[in-house]
């Protein structure tokens with residue numbers, strides 16, 4: 008895992024935006040071979056989008072051949088609702104850049120059959136060749152997308168009932184009227200995110216420092232779903248100083264020193280070529296290779312651990328699950344009656 | 346996901362880097378308009394739902410987009426007086442079309458052509474031409490009539506202003522007198538010969554004195570036909586004005602002018618702007634030309650009821666013509682134009698104004714300390730609401746008619762503001778570009794219509 012620490016939220020955001028732009032430009036996407044980008048909503052990503060829009064307007068990047076998949080959407084509020092994630096994405100990103108609407112995928116919270124919508128969403132990701140880079144944010148409880156504490160780390164795109172705390176927290180966006188707050192959402196699963204070839208997470212603010220600690224210093228735990236990132240071959244977390252509040256000093260120093268050394272060696276981006284360019288069609292790869300396949304010096308792509316350690320077949324995952332998923336049984340129930 | 350199928354006739358323009366007049370605010374937001382529907386596009390819905398992207402993008406460099414201006418009291422323009430019937434009646438319609446094309450250049454995209462007190466034959470001949478003209482939704486037609494405004498002849502003979510006293514009459518028989526005066530075909534809704542739809546009457550608004558004869562009892566008859574009753578040219582007391590409001594009057598014609606002044610014992614018509622008798626407060630027109638009203642009076646009126654405040658020009662047909670003496674009405678009276686001032690020949694009576702609506706907005710802006718969106722609201726959203734056209738005219742919300750003015754705000758050394766009209770759009774098409782504005786946004790360009 009790479010942990011990048013920046014002084015403030017603005018520089019953390021521009022680090023990520025610049026990183027994404029560099030990835031897209033090196034990828035050199037075409038119509039036949041688009042760059043597939045996973046996108047989040049929330050407060051932390053706002054400034055990432057801001058930089059992406061600025062750089063687009065400056066002519067530094069084009070999203071013409073970028074295909075996007077969003078993480079989640081509420082169920083049962085109109086697409087045009089000011090709080091819908093469609094609106095968020097339109098206002099902060101899509102209306103300002105040249106992503107073609109036919110390349111945009113956002114879960115339809117008004118689908119007649121939400122479960123089918125989820126299955127089709129997974130299929131669409133697969134059809135697009137998988138996600139090259141999934142950008143994400145987290146909640147203060149370390150949840151990624153709507154995969155709240157207790158979500159299965161093998162979960163896929165599905166219907167989720169929101170935790171009561173989340174509904175309460177959201178009510179401020181719905182005129183403080185609990186009745187109006189959506190109670191359910193569609194969300195990609197933890198596994199959906201982990202299957203992306205690269206995952207980049209932005210975490211800013213002191214209120215998320217405990218989540219960062221749990222996900223970086225502690226073990227993999229479904230109560231902090233982001234911790235599953237430890238099982239991913241290419242995760243990167245970009246944070247501001249405030250978010251490191253709960254980290255041990257030595258953790259902070261360790262990751263800072265790694266970055267310093269990597270920078271001094273000109274070795275900042277250490278993705279294997281397959282991850283950098285995505286699965287190019289065979290014919291094109293041959294043309295470039297012109298003879299024996301050229302090996303990337305020194306870097307072999309590690310296999311995602313999740314794919315081997317956690318080998319439950321996809322069709323076993325229930326499409327629908329409810330929060331809270333973790334229901335510890337009473338100790339008393341384990342004592343057999345005399 | 347389904348891909349977009351271009352129909353080939355969509356023409357969506359996106360304005361970016363602009364500030365939209367929305368309510369009392371300037372909102373930094375893009376605006377999409379369609380020349381096909383003539384409406385403001387609900388861009389997010391079209392983007393996600395139909396996978397449409399703009400055909401062209403106009404970078405406005407921070408300029409203001411206001412809904413097209415609405416003048417609810419305009420007596421004529423460019424040498425043409427709506428109340429003067431030419432010897433060759435058939436030329437009336439032709440000249441009117443030219444006036445509409447010229448008027449739109451001033452930023453007025455819709456208006457109420459106003460007839461001053463006249464003989465019945467003038468109404469019978471003129472009104473058929475003055476009804477709502479926006480049906481075909483053609484940008485090239487220029488400014489659109491939203492229906493005629495008949496100011497008089499059922500007004501007070503002692504508050505006639507420049508209306509000739511000899512044509513002023515009381516409606517002693519109530520509605521039937523109005524019907525005879527204006528012509529039944531002009532005062533009733535009509536059925537469209539094309540699709541059978543009910544069309545609004547030619548007359549949209551009538552100004553009359555509520556205290557004269559049976560006028561107050563006639564108000565419900567008017568509003569039931571979709572006609573707005575506005576009190577004006579009146580000696581009404583506060584009590585009489587209140588009764589008119591209670592009967593359904595929703596507008597006051599040129600507040601302060603041609604009515605009793607505000608008196609502390611009886612506030613007259615002005616009094617109904619106060620929150621009294623639990624009546625709804627009416628809208629009111631104000632002429633901000635610096636001649637009809639003192640700037641402070643305008644400020645007081647605005648502060649009394651900001652949401653009812655409508656700026657009108659009350660302009661005569663002499664706008665833009667050189668100083669001199671001009672023929673006015675069919676009765677041989679003449680007007681003297683001296684700069685912006687118009688008087689009836691041989692008197693000191695103010696005879697309307699010769700000011701444009703955007704000049705009224707600028708005056709109000711400089712006199713009142715109101716914000717730019719507040720000042721523009723007085724010639725857009727507020728008159729639209731008064732006419733029952735909220736969300737259709739005077740609005741930049743999705744599905745409203747795409748009548749727009751692009752405005753640049755200039756401030757001189759002395760701090761005086763000026764609103765300069767750079768472009769006018771009607772039904773989603775640009776009609777006039779006074780300033781060259783770059784047509785697209787920085788690199789790389791949005792490649793529209795390209796499908797994957």
Ligand SMILES: [Zn+2]
Pocket residue numbers: 496506578599603
């Ligand atoms: Zn008048």
